Amino acid sequence: MTVPPVVAPVLSPAELSQVSDAQLDQYARLIYERTGIRVSPQKKTLLSNRVRRRLRETGIDGFDGYLKHLKKLPPKDPEWDAFLQEITTHETFLFRDEGQWAWFRQEYLPECLDAAQKDKRKKQLRFWSAACSTGDEAYTMACCVSACLLPHPGWNVRILGTDIGIGAVEQASDPVFSERAMRLVPKDYYRFFNKAKDASLWQPKPNLQKLVSFRHHNLLDPIRELPFDLVVLKNVLIYFDAESKKRVLANVCSALRPGGLLISGAAEGVASMLQGFQRLQPWLHRRLPE
Ligand SMILES: C[S@@+](CC[C@H](N)C(=O)[O-])C[C@H]1O[C@@H](n2cnc3c(N)ncnc32)[C@H](O)[C@@H]1O
CATH class of the missing domain: 1.10.155.10 (Chemotaxis receptor methyltransferase CheR, N-terminal domain)
Known part of the structure; x- marks a missing residue:
């Protein structure tokens, strides 16, 4: 043979x-x-x-x-x-860095609520998830806002997510989350999601989706929708050298209103590159008034 x-x-x-x-x-x-x-x-x-x-x-x-x-x-x-x-890497998931989101929902939002009730601030907040990938960070903020602020009347909250990846932004605008992406979502926050047609996936309810919007944006360019009360910039500076980090941080920092907050990765070393900011935590900085 x-x-x-x-x-x-x-x-x-x-x-x-x-x-x-x-x-x-x-x-x-x-x-x-x-x-x-x-x-x-x-x-x-x-x-x-x-x-x-x-x-x-x-x-x-x-x-x-x-x-x-x-x-x-x-x-x-x-x-x-x-x-x-x-x-590029698009790895992201809801409530990534749980400690930061515990602060956001248990301290930051209640303080905003309290200040508004004492007429010390408007019932308006603008948040930006910069380099949002498929939008998980923006939906995390939307969950916290829905739980902590929206039960109280008169609040106007907008959350913008941007990314250089057009595919990622499209996915963020038509979101479904896997069990893996949902693994850190607090149990009582599952009420903001429905099961998708594919029962292994979760879809944010329309009320959550109404709070967020997404668009293409390159962090090397200034952003036009400003000022923001809080910006989340995480797990993206690691790709940049000192020169582009500086450029990105200049764009992001000038998008914050005085007193506004920047959340970064704890190990991303932004502190040494920020001017006119107060360090509250290794991952949290407040823009000082001019
Ligand atoms: C690892 S993901 C981080 C997602 C999310 N911030 C988080 O921490 O879970 C990094 C994202 O940065 C985006 N990215 C890389 N360079 C960028 C740039 N110049 N402008 C905007 N987004 C950029 C990538 O497309 C990717 O979606």
Whole structure:
């Protein structure tokens, strides 16, 4: 009996190779210019794998050809977004960093309520989840606001979520959350969600959805909807070098009203880069009045 020869799949040279150092440099420069994200030389294999996936999807042959293609695309082009999806992490979940949200719902919102009842502040709040990915942070805020403030009459609260990923923002606008994304939601807050058609998923109720809106925004650019009472900027500065961190923080800080609060990751080292802020916690800073 003759054994048929094993036929190896035909791979194009592009699929077999890695980006060269010069190509890595050019990709890194383009990514940095457009997003502020720093791609280190250690990411050569990762970047090669991710670009190779886009070569397969688009049918473009070769790393140079794809780079040329990317350079011509406007920031909101679906292919640019697909490429960004490949090189960024969208990991997020509701009530991530529980301690911060315990402070938000047990201290911050009750203090706002108390101040409004004593006529010391308006019953109006504006929050921004900057780099919101699929919106989990914004819906976390919406749950807390629904539980703590909205039972009291007259409150007007708006929560904006923004991200550079168009796919992420679209998902945030039409949200469903997995059991995994819901794992830290306090049990009595499940009343703000319905089971989705797929019973393993949860959907925020319309009243929760009314509080939030989402749009594409690059943190390297100033934001037009301001001022905010509180901004959450977490798990994104880690991608930036000092220069782009500075630019992002300048944009975010000037979007806060005097007295407004910035929530960051505890280990993201923003304290040394903030001027005119009071440190309340390693992860919480208040913008001082001018
Ligand atoms: C790991 S997620 C963080 C999500 C959420 N803030 C959290 O902590 O759970 C990082 C997000 O940053 C976004 N991002 C990266 N660079 C950005 C930029 N220049 N402007 C806006 N968003 C950016 C990515 O698209 C991604 O969704």
